[in-house]
Amino acid sequence: MSDKRETLGFQTEVRQLLQLMIHSLYSNKEIFLRELISNASDAADKLRFEALASPELLADDTELGISIEVDKEKRTLSVTDNGIGMSRDELIDNLGTIAKSGTAEFLQQMTGDKQHDAHLIGQFGVGFYSAFIVADKVSVETRRAGLDKDAGARWESAGEGEFTIEDIEREDRGTRVTLHLKEDQAEFAESFRIDSLIRKYSDHIGFPVSLTAIGEDDAEAKVVNSATALWTRSRSEVTEDEYKEFYKHLSHDFADPLIWSHNRVEGKREYTSLLYIPAAAPFDMWNREAPRGLKLYVQRVFIMDDAEQFLPLYLRFVKGVVDSSDLPLNVSRELLQQNPDLSAMRSALTRRVLDMLKKIAAEKDDYQKFWGEFGQVLKEGLVEDHANKDKLAKLLRFATTHNGNETQDQSLDDYLGRMQDDQDKIYYILAETHATAVASPHLEQLRSRGMEVLLLTDRIDAWLAESLAEYEGKTLVDVAREVLDIPEEGDDKAQEDLNKEHKKFLEKVQGVLSERVEAVNVSRRLVDSPACVVASDQDLNPQVRRMLEASGQELPESKPILEINIEHPLVTRLSGETDEGRFNALSNIVLDHALLAEGSQLPNPAEYVRRVNAFLLNTDDGVKSE
Numbered sequence: 213m214s215d216k217r218e219t220l221g222f223q224t225e226v227r228q229l230l231q232l233m234i235h236s237l238y239s240n241k242e243i244f245l246r247e248l249i250s251n252a253s254d255a256a257d258k259l260r261f262e263a264l265a266s267p268e269l270l271a272d273d274t275e276l277g278i279s280i281e282v283d284k285e286k287r288t289l290s291v292t293d294n295g296i297g298m299s300r301d302e303l304i305d306n307l308g309t310i311a312k313s314g315t316a317e318f319l320q321q322m323t324g325d326k327q328h329d330a331h332l333i334g335q336f337g338v339g340f341y342s343a344f345i346v347a348d349k350v351s352v353e354t355r356r357a358g359l360d361k362d363a364g365a366r367w368e369s370a371g372e373g374e375f376t377i378e379d380i381e382r383e384d385r386g387t388r389v390t391l392h393l394k395e396d397q398a399e400f401a402e403s404f405r406i407d408s409l410i411r412k413y414s415d416h417i418g419f420p421v422s423l424t425a426i427g428e429d430d431a432e433a434k435v436v437n438s439a440t441a442l443w444t445r446s447r448s449e450v451t452e453d454e455y456k457e458f459y460k461h462l463s464h465d466f467a468d469p470l471i472w473s474h475n476r477v478e479g480k481r482e483y484t485s486l487l488y489i490p491a492a493a494p495f496d497m498w499n500r501e502a503p504r505g506l507k508l509y510v511q512r513v514f515i516m517d518d519a520e521q522f523l524p525l526y527l528r529f530v531k532g533v534v535d536s537s538d539l540p541l542n543v544s545r546e547l548l549q550q551n552p553d554l555s556a557m558r559s560a561l562t563r564r565v566l567d568m569l570k571k572i573a574a575e576k577d578d579y580q581k582f583w584g585e586f587g588q589v590l591k592e593g594l595v596e597d598h599a600n601k602d603k604l605a606k607l608l609r610f611a612t613t614h615n616g617n618e619t620q621d622q623s624l625d626d627y628l629g630r631m632q633d634d635q636d637k638i639y640y641i642l643a644e645t646h647a648t649a650v651a652s653p654h655l656e657q658l659r660s661r662g663m664e665v666l667l668l669t670d671r672i673d674a675w676l677a678e679s680l681a682e683y684e685g686k687t688l689v690d691v692a693r694e695v696l697d698i699p700e701e702g703d704d705k706a707q708e709d710l711n712k713e714h715k716k717f718l719e720k721v722q723g724v725l726s727e728r729v730e731a732v733n734v735s736r737r738l739v740d741s742p743a744c745v746v747a748s749d750q751d752l753n754p755q756v757r758r759m760l761e762a763s764g765q766e767l768p769e770s771k772p773i774l775e776i777n778i779e780h781p782l783v784t785r786l787s788g789e790t791d792e793g794r795f796n797a798l799s800n801i802v803l804d805h806a807l808l809a810e811g812s813q814l815p816n817p818a819e820y821v822r823r824v825n826a827f828l829l830n831t832d833d834g835v836k837s838e
């Protein structure tokens with residue numbers, strides 16, 4: 213029986229992905245088997261879960277498993293499971309489209325460079341379509357558990373633009389995927405080859421995987437894997453390679469993880485966790501809707517993917533499994549949220565991850581890799597997770613005026629170790645770019661005294677600095693604030709005395725700039741620059757203000773404070789200027805330059821250019837008093 217045969221087109225993204233995948237994954241082609249076995253095992257997991265509520269779904273076929281058949285003569289390989297199966301509609305949706313959000317953006321990142329693309333595709337997870345790396349035709353026959361025999365469906369495609377779908381009668385529930393191997397891929401119809409691939413990729417799967425070689429002398433089905441879920445074994449029995457393979461199975465990543473932690477907790481709450489830190493960030497790390505979280509099992513029964521309740525958002529890059537002995541088998545996302553054990557488990561798992569990070573932090577090279585990938589996400593922890601503030605602070609890395617480049621590789625402890633004897637603050641500057649930060653006039657005095665400054669240029673840094681506030685009893689100080697606490701030196705004069713001494717001059721400048729600045733002060737932080745602007749202590753940092761404004765927020769007007777370097781020749785010239793027009797123009801130029809130096813936009817660039825040009829031409833044009 214076969215009716216309603218339809219030919220349908222793949223979603224555009226599928227077509228693109230297929231092309232790219234076949235091209236860039238050729239050297240990794242054997243991973244298709246891992247993907248198909250992993251789908252079969254997911255299908256068995258899902259059925260076992262649904263059968264908790266509807267045991268009749270299992271009928272008399274209660275032993276869940278996966279069987280693989282190879283046929284050398286026909287050059288075929290098939291992977292069959294007796295799991296959940298798919299209805300006709302599910303088949304069309306699941307194998308004709310890609311549901312992952314951000315797929316289009318992901319595809320745009322592809323360059324055509326094999327290595328680069330293979331790495332990206334690895335993070336994306338190739339799944340079912342990887343079958344087309346080795347097959348020129350794939351056929352999927354399936355029936356959903358609980359549906360009648362004649363509700364089966366067959367999907368077939370050559371992996372080009374389209375696939376066909378038809379209704380079939382199917383005796384067994386579950387799915388059979390058959391690969392018609394390309395002529396030069398006959399090796400995947402050899403039983404010894406497949407045998408070793410199953411051992412390599414799928415040994416840890418909690419269902420038996422059997423292999424049958426049709427046409428070979430010994431054509432009996434043999435169970436090839438050890439069929440115990442890896443995390444249920446004791447740590448000493450699991451090899452490094454097995455841990456790594458399990459990670460790849462979980463995450464679909466091609467690369468090895470950086471580190472993992474496998475623990476069994478006994479006592480009041482009993483659960484096992486196996487947590488991994490990947491070596492590279494997933495393509496959708498910045499997509500807030502992207503699924504994240506651990507795979508949840510209860511007493512070995514798979515319950516759900518992406519259980520995000522077990523770790524805070526800032527640890528969303530962690531992959532792994534939790535298997536609880538206490539949670540009810542019918543736990544849903546909502547029930548999980550209300551479970552009284554959840555928050556204790558969440559704190560314990562968070563601590564485990566932070567301990568792993570502490571371990572890699574001891575290996576500078578590894579940690580730099582981690583920081584480069586995930587540092588910005590981890591910074592969110594300072595804002596979100598006050599309970600672990602101290603642990604997180606030790607894990608932070610910064611670019612500073614000490615290392616002289618953009619690399620974020622200095623810890624706060626490194627900073628403390630280099631503090632001057634008379635220094636009791638940790639100084640930082642917020643800027644949009646590294647170049648602006650390094651060149652900022654605000655650093656001059658500190659630099660001349662050999663005091664180090666953290667250069668903060670990530671979007672989240674303003675919140676980070678505010679949440680952190682202090683480290684090991686040392687306050688963090690923004691160098692662009694009105695009150696800059698630099699220890700006084702020798703014949704240093706206090707700010708107030710300096711202002712008093714130059715009162716007349718300051719008032720005159722203030723008079724000219726009254727629309728643009730809150731106040732004019734003599735600066736103690738400048739050495740080489742004529743002026744800089746600072747924010748009063750009640751005001752938003754200009755960096756934060758720019759960010760909020762860019763995101764469309766309306767903020768109350770606020771004027772900065774202008775600080776001038778009273779010893780600078782330009783300022784000397786200004787104070788000696790007798791022509792009112794020139795005095796006004798020069799005052800404005802000094803302020804404009806201070807704004808430009810901190811990366812701000814000028815309110816009226818054309819007027820600024822006119823003023824400067826007039827000065828350069830040394831004419832009175834354009835600098836006349838208004």
Ligand code: ADP
Nearest residue numbers: 251252255293297298306307338339340341387
């Ligand atoms: P993923 O497994 O990451 O979701 P895949 O491309 O591997 O992506 O598979 C796509 C979807 O097809 C799966 O999510 C699942 O719904 C369905 N699927 C694939 N293989 C099977 C199978 N053997 N049994 C049931 N459903 C399957």
Ligand code: MG
Nearest residue numbers: 250251339340
């Ligand atoms: Mg899959």
